[in-house]
Amino acid sequence: MKREQGKKWRNWAETHEGKPESTFYPSSVDEVVAIVKEAANQGKKIRVIGAGHSFTNLVGTEQWLVSLDQLTGIEQIDEATNTVTVFGGTRLYQLGKELERLGYAQENLGDINVQSIAGAISTGTHGTGLSFGNIPTQVKALTIVTATGELLTVSEEENADYFKASLVSLGAFGIIVKVKLKVVECPVYEYRCEKVNYPLFVEKLDNYIKNNRHFEFYIFPYSDLVQVKRMNISENKPERLFFHHCKDLVMENYLLYVLSTGCKWFPKRSRMISKLLAKGISETNITANSHQLFATPRLVKFTEIEYCIPLHYLKPALDEVRTCIEEKNHEVHFPIECRVVNADDIWLSPSYKRESAYIAFHMFKGMPYESYFSDMEAIMRKYEGRPHWAKMHNMNQEDLQILYPKLPDFLAIREELDPNGMFMNEYLEEKLGKVRVEKEPMEMG
Template sequence: MKKMKQGQTWKNWAHTSESTPERIFYPATIEEVCEIVKDAGKQKKSIRVVGAGHSFTKLVQTDVWLMSLDLLSGIDSIDEENGTVTVLGGTRLFQIGEELGKRGYAQENLGDINVQSIAGAISTGTHGTGIEFGNVSTQAIEIVLVTASGTILTISEKENSEYYKAALVSLGSLGIIVKVTLKIISCPIYEYTSQKVHFSQLEKQLKQFVKSNRHFECYLFPYSDIVQVKTMNISERKPQSLKLHHFQNLLLENYLFFLISEMCRLFPKSSRFFSRLSAKAVGSSSIVAHSYQLFATPRIVRFREIEYCIPLEHMGAALIEVRNRIEEKKHKVHFPIECRTVKADDIWLSPSYERESAYIAFHMYKGMPYESYFRDMEEIMKKYEGRPHWGKMHNRKFAELSDTYPKLPEFLEIRQELDPNGVFLNEYVKKLLSIS
């Protein structure tokens, strides 16, 4: 019997989206998902689907029907011969990592947060870093959708292939992802390193950092010349205990940073001082462990975020302009600016569509004004052909999106074909994609 709640308020993780749906459904089987969708069609109700609620936009927000995939979770099968794993749509990324790790396997790449559901990660183009690796959607070789008619549609390069490139990043607007088959690899052992460099050094060696490391990311601290560089590369050494590493992450990157953030919220003019202090506190460290244990770090401090994808060749120039704009406008921000790289792909709504990409993310602590800062950063990202991350805050209009996503018209044709009555839409998605 499917679980259902009425009159319950839903909020996303960042508390940037809130609504009270008529009903919230918690199906535990694919059959239950089909039944709910058929009921929605009969009653002319719309459905939005939520995984972990880690999108910062109003992608999920609805006053009609909301479906949580929390109970539709778990690994269905592992095909060791072909190097694939099949998982249910609500399975969280950390669960996949842990279960695969027990068998000696891993996803080839993950982001720095691993609490998202696999369906949500695919739908929004969630990514990690490493110029030889695409976003999480590129790992999916087969997707099983429940369509607006309540029927099951299997999509891959071999089956219903005309929908494949549209379904890999779809904002939940084509149907409900109930099952995914992913490529997997033998679980690598990585050496993770963190080092402190000056921005001038990053400028000179940026191309080398990107090309010579399997996974590279860096963090710029507002009002500071110090940059934290993080890398992960294959190691022949034995994995080490992660207890101290995790303790330091929790203590420094969460609890102490929470106290700093509260000080900045109460005394915004202190943001410059605390950003510089945080930069000075960056130390050199190294740890060897299995890949899935190192990709993500806990996130306890809540924040607002925008993130833009720009062509990789513009990364250095964009970062210089970002630093200058923060100094010029004296923005009261202390959160580091996160910079990552992603391989080009051919997924229609992927921000990395047909270009090697740099992703630059800007954060503001919850409770602090963010509009002016985000507006200025977004202006710079637009200048460098920026495409917004679908799960992060942005102010792009449909006309602008049409200019930057050449396959958007084809995507919308497929969306109309699979969901002609708009069962899987909400007001936010309708406005974003100019659907009447």
């Protein structure tokens, strides 16, 4: 098994870095079990790293870091039940390609597909479309290596008391080595992109949400133009996407980088650049397999906050966001990404028990973001916003206890499965609470 000493890690956004004592690269479940048992013997803490697409310090550790990059691929597919079992380190783009060869696809994905399946599940990654939940709702079963080195399978049928807690667990229950997912026969989608004036967009918003299988939109600061993206089932044959992907690379990456660098040097140009980006939206109509359309290459680095609010607050929240940016004259040019997700019953899911709108705010890497994010967070709090677990936020333990009614039950299971906090780190203890390890009483003599 590959093991590296003192290798520095850094997350994708370069907001956090660290130098763990050891980094392990297991290629089998047995090797993961061996790592955990040895960590228990030595009293070491473990965190697991995937693609590093969390903007927070979720994986930060000075002790042992485990990468599942060599524990990947499809183990089994069950055509009778439309389920597939994959190893935890499998990246979403890799899974999409492998499933396509078998005639299947995940029912929904986010706009980034480089995450590992275990990481996407553990942080509540989501796509869009009110008929669909977030990615954890696609899970039928998980296999977890717990702090004792035992394999724990959780599902609706097996160890069911743990199931809804384990689906968004932030890695606090153990290491997810296998995931059993429900899949669908590979759909072909028609993808439409257009720009709409904001007043007309608001009038049509409910219709967009209700009458499209997948729907998302982008609000541009200081502009009345909204970018609307829709995907629906098509009977047409898939097209070649070479020119579409080239356009994405040029417009949403290379050109965006040049313009963003200009904003970084001359922040007061942000208003002008945002309007320019909005005017540059081109109308698109293409047909392709679903997994080819969900994600967009993201080469331009940024910082991000994202909040999930009850869907019925979406319109007033958008109005307040637009007004605040204008009044405070925030120097921001990145568009605001908005998606919709169905309610679920996963304990730490931001969509727990409510149809939801997710609103994401971005700032180009290296530009000051504190004032902008603080004002946007204040608006999201007003509308009962729950933070995306992989995005930056300033919620404390008391805030999270109010927002997540099942959090105390989640913490009870965490303490049961990992009483010594092997899978905790400083960031998780800050957000969830410190691990209380009871020491054996000393004998007097």
